[in-house]
Amino acid sequence: MLEKLWLKMTAIFLSYVTVAVFVLSTFATAVMGYYKFYFSSKDTVKAEVLEDLAADEALYAADLFESDVNLTKYYRDKNVRYEAEDIETGEIIESNYNNEEYIAFSEMTDYEWIAREQTDDFGNVYQVSEPVPKATVKIYIPQKMEKSDIFSVTASLVEFGYPLKYGMIFIAVISLALSIVLLCYLFCAAGHVKGGEIKCNAFDKLPFDILFATVAVCIMLGLIGVYEMRFNDPLTIILLFIVGSVGYFLGLGTMLSFATRIKTGTLLKNTLIYKILKFLFGCIKKLWKFAKNVISGIPFVIKWILLFAAFLVFCLFSAFFVFFIFEYMSEFLGGLLICGAVAALIAAVVYVLVILGRIKAGSEKISSGDLEYKINTDYMFGDFKSFAESLNNISNGLQSNINERMKSERFKTVLITNVSHDIKTPLTSIINYVDLIKREKTDNETISNYVDVLYRQSSRLKKLVEDLVEASKASTGNLPVNLTECDITVLLSQTIAEFEENLQKSELIPVLNVCDGGVKVLADGRHLWRVFDNLMNNVCKYALPGTRVYIDVKKENGKATVTFRNISKYQLNISADELMERFVRGDSSRNTEGSGLGLSIARSLAELQGGRLDLAVDGDLFKAAVIFDAIK
Amino acid sequence: MYNILICDDEEDIVKALKIYLEAEGYGTVCTYNGNEALKALRENDLQLVLMDIMMPECDGITAMVKLRETSNIPVILLTAKGEDTDKILGLNVGADDYITKPFNPVEVIARVRSQLRRYMQLGGSDKSEENLVIGGIELNDAAKRVKVDGEEINLTPTEFEILKLLMQNEGKVLSPKEIYRRVWNDTAYAAEGTVAVHIRHLREKIEINPNEPRYLKVVWAHGYKIEKGV
Structure with missing residues (x-):
């Protein structure tokens, strides 16, 4: 129903008719209300209406009389009787009134302008003219109207209209209701085309603001044109009708187009203002992009120099204002401007400092190993933001790298543990059967020598496998660590006691140098023992027999240091760093027992507990220092 | 058999x-x-x-x-x-x-x-009052005798006193200083070494594998204790 074109056209036409009827009936009702149709009888209304006309006519007649127009001739074809009476004498000057019955009566005084001389307070003489009543013009509208003129038409209109006075209200209401229904239908149907779609027609594609303005101006011009004309002219009525009709159709079309546009959502977009704004916005956007490109293309330093130059120019400008323009106006205003500039500078400096502080704190955190830390980039812009983001990205990259490495290290540890288990089983058999062979009595000395080699080497293999597992666990931190308060002096005495026999066997003399009072550190006793164990094992293996081994415990600057010093049995022609590497041993020939993992394990374990192991080689002097944070 | x-x-x-x-x-x-x-x-x-x-x-x-x-x-x-x-x-x-x-x-x-x-020999050992027993270790204070798993062990008087002290404080960690003070009845001064060496010898006598002791355990950097168990 919303799509049928003929239905719409019919509705438009019908709405035009109903609206016209509504306008006319309302107008008629208003006029009838004005002339008291609803409160007085028909004759009274008629008399009153005709009296109004008679008053107009009297005014006109007085004018005519003044201009010495022959009134009898003028009123020959009209239903008007008149009488002109001299005021001074009371005699009738002119008349065509024969004492007939009349409905309406009106009179008007005719004045004559008489000039006379007058003297003001300064004795100047000047002329004034003032009206002097001359005659009274009386107008009678007779009961019987023989001629056709405005009075007879008015009278018959009242005759015709009076019985319709209530009917008119009814018609107005009905036509209003019909109009509303039709208009509602039209608004609903606006834009609907065949197929249930809502589409804009050519009319709807005109920019709405242009359309609206054009239609509004047309209607206004038409109304003004009509208003300028005289009303009782029949041509005016026709013109009014034409203007009203055209205005109605234009207005209706615009409103229907408005409805269609709302439905299709093109109301705001399809306006000239919107298009202009959009164009302007696009221009600004392009300009901004261009400016941004230019700015980002400027090297860092020059950018900031330009910024400061701009600030300087602003300062000079404000200074100029203060000293040359505001000098006479307000010193306060100028001062305010300068204060504002200084405040802006201070704010900018504070902002930069705060941002730099944030970046500094973040970079320190990241460089100290806290890769989880992210610099907060809120309220940062430009170079600062990109700087902070780069730092965050570095830490991200490092973090994923480290995670990856941790994963592979852990995998390696698991692999080593499993492999070592698989090695241990056959190794057990080897060791046991070598032992069994050793127990067999044999006179063949060569065989017993060979068996000794087998025994020694299989024992070394056992030690190597054990150390390998421990080294991989310690270096990947795959060990549980329970940090407690540990007394280093106690641990050292325990260690020396454990190595008593070994030291004697290696002909070494331990010299302990312990500072007064216990030295306590935060460590895991078992792991710390393993550190000392490895270092002492090293001493026993590689120290020159018959020398002294110095073990010092010191507490300095909040650090507890345990130093092992010994003279090497072999010439140490490798650096301390290389000694710490896995599988590197003091003797490059690798003939002695030991896995070459001892120092590496010791260092990993020390680091696992938050400590450090430093090595130093000075000629034949080998020095190992275990350093922990001392606690009181 | x-x-x-x-x-x-x-x-x-x-x-x-x-x-x-x-x-x-x-x-x-x-x-x-x-x-x-x-x-x-x-x-x-x-x-x-x-x-x-x-x-x-x-x-x-x-x-x-x-x-x-x-x-x-x-x-x-x-x-x-x-x-x-x-x-x-x-x-x-x-x-x-x-x-x-x-x-x-x-x-x-x-x-x-x-x-x-x-x-x-479970239940065969004499559990008189002067006998301290922890696991396989039996210490007879009156006879100054120590048996481990029923086998008599020779201890020096100092070792015996240390073992007794530790057994009396089963499961408790005693620092070398405290052991020295209570066994030697003297104020400990740089006594850790002495105690450590004695305990090392004691451990070699009562343990099968002194590096993996069953009873006399070294609590590294703190002291020593005797614990029941393996």
Whole structure:
């Protein structure tokens, strides 16, 4: 129903008719209300209406009389009787009134302008003219109207209209209701085309603001044109009708187009203002992009120099204002401007400092190993933001790298543990059967020598496998660590006691140098023992027999240091760093027992507990220092 | 003659153990997984079990749990892993001792002998009031005698006093200074070394493997304690 074109056209036409009827009936009702149709009888209304006309006519007649127009001739074809009476004498000057019955009566005084001389307070003489009543013009509208003129038409209109006075209200209401229904239908149907779609027609594609303005101006011009004309002219009525009709159709079309546009959502977009704004916005956007490109293309330093130059120019400008323009106006205003500039500078400096502080704190955190830390980039812009983001990205990259490495290290540890288990089983058999062979009595000395080699080497293999597992666990931190308060002096005495026999066997003399009072550190006793164990094992293996081994415990600057010093049995022609590497041993020939993992394990374990192991080689002097944070 | 059950999936290891144990005069029954071990336990008169943890079909831990439902026979676990968690698990399900692979045959024999002595003499020791007993250690204060798993051990008077002090404070960690003060009745001054050396000797006398003590434990950087258990 919303799509049928003929239905719409019919509705438009019908709405035009109903609206016209509504306008006319309302107008008629208003006029009838004005002339008291609803409160007085028909004759009274008629008399009153005709009296109004008679008053107009009297005014006109007085004018005519003044201009010495022959009134009898003028009123020959009209239903008007008149009488002109001299005021001074009371005699009738002119008349065509024969004492007939009349409905309406009106009179008007005719004045004559008489000039006379007058003297003001300064004795100047000047002329004034003032009206002097001359005659009274009386107008009678007779009961019987023989001629056709405005009075007879008015009278018959009242005759015709009076019985319709209530009917008119009814018609107005009905036509209003019909109009509303039709208009509602039209608004609903606006834009609907065949197929249930809502589409804009050519009319709807005109920019709405242009359309609206054009239609509004047309209607206004038409109304003004009509208003300028005289009303009782029949041509005016026709013109009014034409203007009203055209205005109605234009207005209706615009409103229907408005409805269609709302439905299709093109109301705001399809306006000239919107298009202009959009164009302007696009221009600004392009300009901004261009400016941004230019700015980002400027090297860092020059950018900031330009910024400061701009600030300087602003300062000079404000200074100029203060000293040359505001000098006479307000010193306060100028001062305010300068204060504002200084405040802006201070704010900018504070902002930069705060941002730099944030970046500094973040970079320190990241460089100290806290890769989880992210610099907060809120309220940062430009170079600062990109700087902070780069730092965050570095830490991200490092973090994923480290995670990856941790994963592979852990995998390696698991692999080593499993492999070592698989090695241990056959190794057990080897060791046991070598032992069994050793127990067999044999006179063949060569065989017993060979068996000794087998025994020694299989024992070394056992030690190597054990150390390998421990080294991989310690270096990947795959060990549980329970940090407690540990007394280093106690641990050292325990260690020396454990190595008593070994030291004697290696002909070494331990010299302990312990500072007064216990030295306590935060460590895991078992792991710390393993550190000392490895270092002492090293001493026993590689120290020159018959020398002294110095073990010092010191507490300095909040650090507890345990130093092992010994003279090497072999010439140490490798650096301390290389000694710490896995599988590197003091003797490059690798003939002695030991896995070459001892120092590496010791260092990993020390680091696992938050400590450090430093090595130093000075000629034949080998020095190992275990350093922990001392606690009181 | 005691009969010992050997259980390991490695035939060579089983054979080697068999040779060692038979050389010491023990009878042996050889099995190669947990199920066989449980079956052998039902069919034979056995006094001790030597069992590996990692075995196919029925592993050592599972076999331990089943075995302990019916028997309190001493069990020594053989483990190749050497992980602390494995040891603790093994001991928790009821093993009496453990030996890590690759093992020293002498140590195996010593542990077997020790377990058998304790098992066979259980309840036979005199538990008079002056006797302090922790695990296999018996200390008679009046006679100044110490027995470990029923075997008498010679201790010097200082070692005896230290052992007594530690046994009186079972499970408690005593620092070298405190031990010195209470044993020597003197203020400790640089006494840690002296105490440490004595304890080292004491440990060598009462432990089978002083590097893996069953009773006298070193609490590194703190002191020493005696603990019941393996």
